[in-house]
Structures are given as structure tokens and as C-alpha cells.
Amino acid sequence: MFLSQGSGDLCNRYRPRTFSNVIEQNTVIRSLQSAVLSENKEQTYLFYGEHGTGKTTTARILAMSLNCSNLKDNGDPCTICEDCSNIIKDVHPAVIEMDASDKTSVNDIRTLKEGLGLRPLMGKAKVLILDECHQLSSSAQNALLKISEKPPKGVFFILCSTEPKKILPTLRARSQGHKFTLVSNKSIRNLIQMVATVEVGDIQEDIVDALTEVSEGRPRNALKNLQKAIYIGLGNRKAVLGSLDLGERDPELISLCRLVMKFDVTWREVVSQYKKLPSTIDAETMRRVLAGWFRSCLERARTPIEARRAARALELFVEIFPPVKPEN
Numbered sequence: 001m002f003l004s005q006g007s008g009d010l011c012n013r014y015r016p017r018t019f020s021n022v023i024e025q026n027t028v029i030r031s032l033q034s035a036v037l038s039e040n041k042e043q044t045y046l047f048y049g050e051h052g053t054g055k056t057t058t059a060r061i062l063a064m065s066l067n068c069s070n071l072k073d074n075g076d077p078c079t080i081c082e083d084c085s086n087i088i089k090d091v092h093p094a095v096i097e098m099d100a101s102d103k104t105s106v107n108d109i110r111t112l113k114e115g116l117g118l119r120p121l122m123g124k125a126k127v128l129i130l131d132e133c134h135q136l137s138s139s140a141q142n143a144l145l146k147i148s149e150k151p152p153k154g155v156f157f158i159l160c161s162t163e164p165k166k167i168l169p170t171l172r173a174r175s176q177g178h179k180f181t182l183v184s185n186k187s188i189r190n191l192i193q194m195v196a197t198v199e200v201g202d203i204q205e206d207i208v209d210a211l212t213e214v215s216e217g218r219p220r221n222a223l224k225n226l227q228k229a230i231y232i233g234l235g236n237r238k239a240v241l242g243s244l245d246l247g248e249r250d251p252e253l254i255s256l257c258r259l260v261m262k263f264d265v266t267w268r269e270v271v272s273q274y275k276k277l278p279s280t281i282d283a284e285t286m287r288r289v290l291a292g293w294f295r296s297c298l299e300r301a302r303t304p305i306e307a308r309r310a311a312r313a314l315e316l317f318v319e320i321f322p323p324v325k326p327e328n
């Protein structure tokens with residue numbers, strides 16, 4: 001449980017500030033907690049996985065732990081010392097966050113290299129967080145590889161990427177990789193319920209369900225969707241549900257998806273639900289919703305049986321509804 005902190009939108013106010021507050025990602029978190037406590041720290045990390053799953057948030061927590069002057073026994077940063085507060089406020093001189101989609105030139109990496117050799121003005125560690133690092137040109141990636149081969153003492157790189165396959169294999173091999181996965185609907189639900197309770201006091205169950213569904217296992221989406229719903233007014237149920245991508249708009253489609261994922265469903269039941277679909281749903285919407293739903297079930301499957309079921313459903317529906325090719 002963590003409380004609202006700072007100001008700004010919900011994503012910012014409920015952003016986890018310690019490893020212990022990160023939602024799920026247990027393997028990654030445990031490994032990072034022990035990494036910050038160890039004497040021989042890895043200096044290059046690669047955080048990869050779906051967007052909205054907490055890579056940059058965790059990178060900032062790692063930067064705090066590496067600099068914190070009052071580190072907790074479990075590796076969590078204290079969040080209140082001068083270094084921690086400056087990192088939270090994004091004004092720490094030794095923690096640099098770059099979005100590679102903005103700065104892709106090799107020169108930026110070289111300029112950074114020149115600065116990296118200097119002792120940090122503040123804190124113990126210089127940390128470069130590089131978002132979307134697969135978007136760096138290959139010469140920029142090569143420059144980064146050179147620096148990470150022999151990084152100056154106290155300098156750390158945290159590379160974040162949604163497409164790690166586009167990163168040079170040599171750079172990937174240099175880094176300690178950590179995979180971030182979509183989180184369970186149960187955790188997304190808890191997050192929505194907890195934040196809504198703090199912010200507005202109460203929220204209807206079906207709104208929580210719909211928000212959970214459209215958030216697709218991404219805590220950031222959950223907070224963004226909740227923010228939108230609060231803005232519309234949680235009492236205005238119809239408008240809130242109507243504003244979401246799924247939910248009210250295609251309830252029959254969602255029922256069909258749910259039915260297919262049930263273990264004891266019969267083909268007859270599926271056909272009967274399929275026949276209930278309104279004729280206004282076009283093939284492309286059908287394809288998008290079904291493929292999206294089963295893909296997200298597959299990504300969040302907790303058992304091999306669940307995964308096989310989702311994979312089979314995905315395969316089947318993609319066969320029935322192939323992507324529409326744009327006309328020339």
C-alpha cells in the first residue's frame with residue numbers, strides 16, 4: 001500500500017518510490033534489491049518489456065538506491081534524504097534521463113561520455129537512464145557499448161526498451177537484463193480501487209471492471225484511465241463506460257472472449273454467443289478486439305494450460321479474421 005505523494009496527475013502522484021511498492025515484477029525487484037546491497041555492483045542494466053509496466057519507474061528507484069545516503073536494509077531507498085528527494089523532483093545533477101527517440105545522434109552519447117568521467121557533483125553514483133534505447137542509431141549504440149565495456153567507477157547505465165531485439169546483441173550481452181511483464185488483473189483492480197478510494201471515496205464495481213479490462217495489465221494505463229473517469233465524473237456511469245475503448249461499446253464481443261477462455265465451454269455456447277453479436281460490429285473491430293483480448297490473456301497467463309488456451313484462441317480468431325489489407 002502506498003499513498004498519494006507530490007503533485008500532478010495520478011500517474012505521477014501514485015508512482016512507486018521504492019522497490020517494495022512496485023506492483024508485481026517480483027523477480028526483477030528481488031534481484032535489484034540484492035544488487036544494490038552487493039559490493040560488486042553491475043554497472044549496465046537493461047530493463048525490457050511492454051510499455052506501461054514500470055521500467056522507467058524502477059530505473060528511477062534504482063538510481064535513488066544507488067545514491068541514497070540512508071539506504072534501507074532491504075535495498076529500498078529512504079525517499080527523503082537530499083539525493084532521493086532531488087531524484088524524485090528530477091533535479092539531481094548526477095541522474096540523467098534521456099529519451100532515445102529524441103536524442104539519437106552518436107554525438108549525444110559522446111558528449112555524455114565526456115561528462116561521465118567526472119566525479120558526481122552530488123551523491124555517490126552517476127546514473128544515465130536511457131528510455132527507448134532501441135531507437136538509438138547503431139553508431140550511437142556502438143559508442144554506448146564502448147563506454148559500457150569499461151565504465152568509469154560509480155557510473156551506471158540503465159537502458160530501457162520495449163523492443164530489445166533492436167539493440168545490438170553485443171550491448172545486450174554487456175547488460176544485466178531484467179524483463180518486465182504485464183501485471184495481473186487482480187493487481188490492476190486493487191490499484192484502481194485503492195486510488196479511487198483515496199481520491200473520490202467510492203467507485204462502482206462495474207466501472208472498476210471496465211477500467212481493469214481496458215488497462216491490459218499496465219499500471220500506467222490503469223491510472224490514466226481512472227484519471228479520465230474521475231474527470232468525467234464517476235457518478236456518470238454511462239459516460240465513463242462509453243469513454244473507454246472496450247466495455248460498454250462491445251459488451252457482446254467481450255462476453256464472447258470471456259466465454260472462449262472458460263475451461264468447460266462447449267462449441268454450441270460459443271456459436272450461440274457469436275450469433276448475439278450486433279450486425280453493426282465490423283470485421284476489423286472484431287479482429288482488433290478479439291486479437292487484443294487473447295493476446296493479453298496469453299501475456300498474463302499464469303499456468304501453461306491457460307497460455308495454451310489463449311494461444312489457441314488467438315490462432316483461431318486470427319485465422320477467421322485476418323488483418324484487413326489497405327486498399328491501393
Ligand SMILES: [Zn+2]
Pocket residue numbers: 067068069070071077078079080081082083084085
Ligand atoms: Zn535516500
